[in-house]
Amino acid sequence: LTARGAESIRTYEEVNKRIEQGGAVVMTADDFVELARSKGLEAAASEVDVVTTGTFGAMCSSGAFLNFGHSDPPIRMKKCWLNEVPSYAGLAAVDTYIGATSASEVLGIEYGGGHVIEDLASKKEVHLRAEGRGTDCYPRRFLETSVTLEDLNQATLLNPRNGYERYNAATNTGTKELHTYMGTLLPRTGNVTYSGSGELSPIYKDLGFETIGIGTRIFLGGGIGYVIGEGTQHNPENRMGTLMVKGDLKRMSPRFLRGATFLDYGPTLYVGLGIPIPIINLDVARSAALSDSEILTEIKDYSVASRDRPSLRQVDYAKLKSGAVEVNGRSVPTSPLSSFGLAKEVAVELKSWIEKGSFFLSRPAELLADRREFKPMKTDTRRLRVKDVMSVGVPVARSGFTVKAAASLLQGRGTDHLPVVDEAGKLVGIVTSWDISKAVAIGSEDLPSVTTTKVVSFREDDAIDKVADLLTTHGISGGPVVDADGRVVGLVTISDITRPRARGRK
Amino acid sequence: MRLRLRFSQANVLRPILSTSVLKSGVAANILEAKITSTSGEMVVDAQVGEAELSRFVELLREGGVLVEELAAAVEIDPESCTSCGACVTLCPTGALSFTPSWKLCLDGRLCIECGRCIPSCPVRAIRMAE
Numbered sequence: 235l236t237a238r239g240a241e242s243i244r245t246y247e248e249v250n251k252r253i254e255q256g257g258a259v260v261m262t263a264d265d266f267v268e269l270a271r272s273k274g275l276e277a278a279a280s281e282v283d284v285v286t287t288g289t290f291g292a293m294c295s296s297g298a299f300l301n302f303g304h305s306d307p308p309i310r311m312k313k314c315w316l317n318e319v320p321s322y323a324g325l326a327a328v329d330t331y332i333g334a335t336s337a338s339e340v341l342g343i344e345y346g347g348g349h350v351i352e353d354l355a356s357k358k359e360v361h362l363r364a365e366g367r368g369t370d371c372y373p374r375r376f377l378e379t380s381v382t383l384e385d386l387n388q389a390t391l392l393n394p395r396n397g398y399e400r401y402n403a404a405t406n407t408g409t410k411e412l413h414t415y416m417g418t419l420l421p422r423t424g425n426v427t428y429s430g431s432g433e434l435s436p437i438y439k440d441l442g443f444e445t446i447g448i449g450t451r452i453f454l455g456g457g458i459g460y461v462i463g464e465g466t467q468h469n470p471e472n473r474m475g476t477l478m479v480k481g482d483l484k485r486m487s488p489r490f491l492r493g494a495t496f497l498d499y500g501p502t503l504y505v506g507l508g509i510p511i512p513i514i515n516l517d518v519a520r521s522a523a524l525s526d527s528e529i530l531t532e533i534k535d536y537s538v539a540s541r542d543r544p545s546l547r548q549v550d551y552a553k554l555k556s557g558a559v560e561v562n563g564r565s566v567p568t569s570p571l572s573s574f575g576l577a578k579e580v581a582v583e584l585k586s587w588i589e590k591g592s593f594f595l596s597r598p599a600e601l602l603a604d605r606r607e608f609k610p611m612k613t614d615t616r617r618l619r620v621k622d623v624m625s626v627g628v629p630v631a632r633s634g635f636t637v638k639a640a641a642s643l644l645q646g647r648g649t650d651h652l653p654v655v656d657e658a659g660k661l662v663g664i665v666t667s668w669d670i671s672k673a674v675a676i677g678s679e680d681l682p683s684v685t686t687t688k689v690v691s692f693r694e695d696d697a698i699d700k701v702a703d704l705l706t707t708h709g710i711s712g713g714p715v716v717d718a719d720g721r722v723v724g725l726v727t728i729s730d731i732t733r734p735r736a737r738g739r740k
Numbered sequence: 741m742r743l744r745l746r747f748s749q750a751n752v753l754r755p756i757l758s759t760s761v762l763k764s765g766v767a768a769n770i771l772e773a774k775i776t777s778t779s780g781e782m783v784v785d786a787q788v789g790e791a792e793l794s795r796f797v798e799l800l801r802e803g804g805v806l807v808e809e810l811a812a813a814v815e816i817d818p819e820s821c822t823s824c825g826a827c828v829t830l831c832p833t834g835a836l837s838f839t840p841s842w843k844l845c846l847d848g849r850l851c852i853e854c855g856r857c858i859p860s861c862p863v864r865a866i867r868m869a870e
Binding site: 290291292418420424425426427492493494495497502504557567568569570572573574575576578 | 825828843
């Protein structure tokens with residue numbers, strides 16, 4: 235077993251010297267798979283200096299830091315919009331971060347941060363609007379202007395999570411069509427969508443993170459970028475490694491940075507990302523030679539609206555790319571969401587840069603973690619129940635009451651709901667202040683004429699999310715709480731469950 | 741060839757399509773059918789030779805149906821399309837597919853103008869043809 239990152243076949247210096255002399259052997263990852271298959275792994279590893287990879291897919295965790303320079307009089311932006319897309323302004327005076335998924339306040343999800351980034355890369359004018367607080371040093375309170383990429387001091391694409399090693403494939407066993415970040419999922423397992431570029435996938439070609447690390451020079455959005463660390467949610471042990479990358483937006487191309495919108499989901503950015511993998515040792519070569527049929531992922535059921543979606547089966551990229559896979563005994567058509575054509579173009583472009591000596595490889599300053607604990611969100615585990623939020627001692631009416639008697643019970647009690655009970659105190663109906671109004675309008679005096687007898691009621695131990703669901707489903711604002719014998723013990727309303735106490739803020 | 745057939749209210753109670761199919765022997769596949777209070781509209785596909793098709797169309801026209809031959813119904817902007825493939829499985833007739841080099845292509849003869857692909861294109865590269 236060699237140490238991770240061991241340069242036992244060739245060193246970075248040797249590779250770069252060959253690039254300088256124009257003699258480096260560079261091959262796209264899919265061609266390397268073929269070569270290893272036909273000539274054997276060791277022969278392929280000794281022949282090829284660098285394998286280039288590529289992917290072109292929706293990468294929501296992307297964005298750009300922009301610096302506009304100072305206006306006169308100067309402003310310290312506290313709020314900022316680019317083409318009416320809000321960007322983060324909680325930084326110094328004229329710095330902002332425009333995130334790919336931020337949606338336009340005018341056009342909604344049809345136009346978002348990803349589109350702003352594409353427009354900047356296309357050298358288009360972008361409308362800047364900002365509000366400032368107005369301070370002694372930054373007196374300006376409002377600003378509106380147009381800027382292009384050239385007008386900015388810095389425009390740095392900095393993507394916290396890019397280049398997923400692989401991603402889950404998605405399907406929908408439910409009866410309703412779903413619109414997700416995995417595209418449109420047809421009901422009854424009508425299709426399977428998947429992303430990632432299979433055997434061209436950057437990280438999958440260096441599974442052990444032996445060459446990809448902090449400082450690795452890469453192809454990013456048509457320009458040169460760098461890996462600056464592990465991406466957020468980096469989960470290498472589960473083959474879900476990710477990268478944090480940055481690069482100069484001014485040198486990128488809109489061909490490899492495309493704003494996009496997923497139907498009923500939101501805006502995002504398609505990013506072209508390519509990583510050169512120097513074949514420094516046999517383990518790296520083995521990983522770079524993995525073919526589509528050796529790269530596995532899971533088909534998850536997106537009809538389950540939970541973090542832990544069930545996996546329906548394991549599948550390899552060769553099957554996914556064949557156009558149909560079997561799910562639950564039936565052949566289901568597949569749609570990719572990343573572009574294989576552009577992924578290949580990225581790998582080919584990177585290869586040509588290296589071949590013509592305009593791109594050199596960098597040894598990482600530090601390798602990325604190849605193990606990392608992956609945690610779900612820590613959420614408040616104390617689930618609020620009805621008894622935590624309900625009102626007690628609420629007035630109730632007997633079924634024999636008159637409308638007037640019922641009205642006087644509601645009067646001044648700050649409640650609109652009056653449970654109606656029988657002799658034994660058991661719930662038989664409900665009257666709301668609307669029903670009282672109705673009784674007055676139709677001139678009715680006996681309560682049963684306006685009493686609703688099919689009552690949605692709750693138990694003290696019901697979780698408040700259940701209450702919220704039922705209230706929404708039935709379009710009502712509250713209901714009585716009963717005990718095991720059906721006796722009214724309290725009342726729970728929308729305002730009870732939306733009060734700060736119910737949301738955990740005392 | 742895909743045909744759009746328009747029926748007026750006067751013809752609603754007559755089995756014109758079936759009659760035309762039986763008389764011409766052309767098997768027509770109904771891709772779409774809409775009926776309103778005042779008219780009806782259908783899109784049918786008939787994969788037959790020219791002579792048979794013109795006989796079929798003639799019979800329909802004799803029955804009082806307005807017949808229009810349909811060309812490609814949607815257009816893909818080749819500059820904008822990234823060939824990602826998000827649209828492929830949404831197409832009910834298989835009109836959208838990949839070439840062996842993963843370029844998206846549209847078979848206009850199969851498109852039935854359902855428009856399912858249009859809003860699902862992440863870069864909005866597909867639109868209804870003029």
